[in-house]
Amino acid sequence: MPQQKTVNGVKVTELFNTIEAIKQNPEIAKFKFRATNMWVKGTYNRGVVDGFYGALEEDNSRKPMVFKLDEPPVLLGKNQGANPVEYLLVALSGCLTTSLIAHAAARGIDVKKVESRYEGDLDLRGFLGISEDVQVGYQNIRVYFKIDADISEEQKEELIRMAQKYSPVFNTITKSAPVSVHLDK
């Protein structure tokens, strides 16, 4: 067995082996991620994540993970969970962080600590159908990273650029993705 190299808790040897395998067979890289949702009452509903398809097979090894979504009272809910636009920020936060860490690991950069904060502007006149001129989605999202590592400010800025370049959630939001919605009969 060759020695396993690990940086930032990422198994770098395995990462490079995966990349080599995908270069031989790009089908390995084609993943399908899934969720289901069940409405409960009012603004309260529950999302569930379990299986996915990837690396040429179905993976049903995980137990279902349940997420409660609700609105605060000012938006007619009962605070039974974070709201959908907040979940979007959580998704973005996890993706930028993992992207930053993985690409730092691939370059052999040890990172001690990474914290980030997110703020998105939403004008509810869009959702409420009050004005057609107001966009329905987020108008702007701002992200602030704090990185503790023995590298220069320039290298930290470079890590942040890599995080953005390679993050699937960041690129889905900033470049858009088609979503088709169907009625099951």
Next chain:
Amino acid sequence: MPQQKTVNGVKVTELFNTIEAIKQNPEIAKFKFRATNMWVKGTYNRGVVDGFYGALEEDNSRKPMVFKLDEPPVLLGKNQGANPVEYLLVALSGCLTTSLIAHAAARGIDVKKVESRYEGDLDLRGFLGISEDVQVGYQNIRVYFKIDADISEEQKEELIRMAQKYSPVFNTITKSAPVSVHLDK
């Protein structure tokens, strides 16, 4: 006190009062939602949601809600949480559902049950930097709704159109939003 009308668990009278108040003062509709993230190890990190700004004031009444994000072993993680692109589907699921329910309530349409499922295609050659021709974000997301209500198929299709038209997460993903990423010094 005028009688409160509630449809699908949504306080419709309050909803219409909110819309009237916003028409008088659009500043009420300007919300700022937030999240923070702390990297733990490897592909594992935690997102936190608590306060937000909206209806002209800061709301810090909620307890912090913590979300664990990780990857499955095939993606070098340890299954300590759903992954970021799965959180994105959860966000989308909650938003389309709430949008559908709220707009049905506003039109006085009673809904008995709403279920939906989500599947997104992701080619990891983008994330891994193997090919510049492969998009990094989701290539496609498909959504399937099942609606139980005493209405026609056409009316169900109309509910689905409304859900898409007014959902902030759906519109953020399909129309894109600018995300600026900064380094805290």
